[in-house]
Amino acid sequence: SVPLSFFGGIGGASKCGILVKGGNYLEVLADTEIVVFDKTGTLTKGVFNVTAIHPDQFSEGRLLELAALAESYSDHPISRSLKEAYGAELDAKRVQQVEELSGRGVRAQVDGTVVCAGNDKLMEEIGVKWHPCHHIGTTVHVAVDGAYAGHIVISDEVKPDAAEAVAALRRQGVRRTVMLTGDAKAVGEGVALQLGLDEVYAELLPAGKVEKVEQLLREKSPKGRLAFVGDGINDAPVLSRADIGIAMGALGSDAAIEAADIVLMDDNPVKIAAAMQISKKTLAIVR
Ligand code: ADP
Ligand code: MG
Numbered sequence: 426s427v428p429l430s431f432f433g434g435i436g437g438a439s440k441c442g443i444l445v446k447g448g449n450y451l452e453v454l455a456d457t458e459i460v461v462f463d464k465t466g467t468l469t470k471g472v473f474n475v476t477a478i479h480p481d482q483f484s485e486g487r488l489l490e491l492a493a494l495a496e497s498y499s500d501h502p503i504s505r506s507l508k509e510a511y512g513a514e515l516d517a518k519r520v521q522q523v524e525e526l527s528g529r530g531v532r533a534q535v536d537g538t539v540v541c542a543g544n545d546k547l548m549e550e551i552g553v554k555w556h557p558c559h560h561i562g563t564t565v566h567v568a569v570d571g572a573y574a575g576h577i578v579i580s581d582e583v584k585p586d587a588a589e590a591v592a593a594l595r596r597q598g599v600r601r602t603v604m605l606t607g608d609a610k611a612v613g614e615g616v617a618l619q620l621g622l623d624e625v626y627a628e629l630l631p632a633g634k635v636e637k638v639e640q641l642l643r644e645k646s647p648k649g650r651l652a653f654v655g656d657g658i659n660d661a662p663v664l665s666r667a668d669i670g671i672a673m674g675a676l677g678s679d680a681a682i683e684a685a686d687i688v689l690m691d692d693n694p695v696k697i698a699a700a701m702q703i704s705k706k707t708l709a710i711v712r
Contacts, residue, residue: 461667491542498520
């Protein structure tokens with residue numbers, strides 16, 4: 426039987442925009458000592474601005490158009506942002522055989538040529554040499570028919586409440602705050618420093634994030650629990666592997682909301698500490 430006060434806890438949370446899918450999750454949350462965050466869309470807004478376009482071939486406008494076309498079928502925050510930056514209507518009929526390569530980018534046929542848009546890993550994979558770039562930001566390389574075509578530099582901002590979210594978790598007794606990202610090391614470390622996170626692991630593919638979470642699960646104390654917080658783009662496997670999975674509800678994908686135990690309806694990470702506080706109060710009555 427479920428103690429009645431759990432219903433009070435779940436109801437209290439829901440009034441704050443925190444959807445808790447069962448009373449047992451309040452117990453897990455109360456004992457959470459490691460909180461692992463995904464970066465893009467979770468601690469950052471997931472809205473990238475284009476800060477520079479460096480073509481090796483074509484004009485700047487043409488390079489952006491090719492990237493936006495290749496990205497036209499993807500829902501990834503980077504894809505959405507490149508389409509937004511391009512601005513004009515994109516003719517989907519020009520795009521075929523789209524492949525999303527999670528943690529790396531996309532490959533698609535655009536006007537009969539093969540366009541790849543993504544990070545260093547993707548360029549390595551397809552054997553295309555790129556120029557080292559010295560920009561602060563996330564780099565989207567573009568290759569056309571196996572030849573390097575240039576790169577687009579984009580950058581995202583941290584959410585206004587993200588630093589407070591990390592500080593508030595520490596006040597709730599969380600011992601380790603960790604960020605995992607598929608983005609470049611410099612970008613990940615910059616965000617971690619800004620937010621006061623304890624640890625950051627960058628340049629991870631989705632499978633690498635699962636491995637890292639499994640390692641952290643082995644490192645926690647016997648009673649301690651691990652929470653993973655993500656937006657659900659490529660992180661449904663980690664959401665279900667953690668003791669408790671927390672998803673962003675507003676921008677997040679349906680798959681993430683499905684896989685998660687707790688959903689933050691307004692995508693505000695500060696709500697995690699609020700949920701922990703509610704869970705501790707509830708448990709104080711029950712235990
Ligand atoms: P995060 O771990 O920050 O949530 P992802 O795992 O979704 O990010 O992506 C990791 C990296 O893979 C991105 O920083 C980017 O370099 C590259 N990437 C992923 N999807 C795309 C895409 N659609 N277009 C271009 N690059 C992408
Ligand atoms: Mg992500």
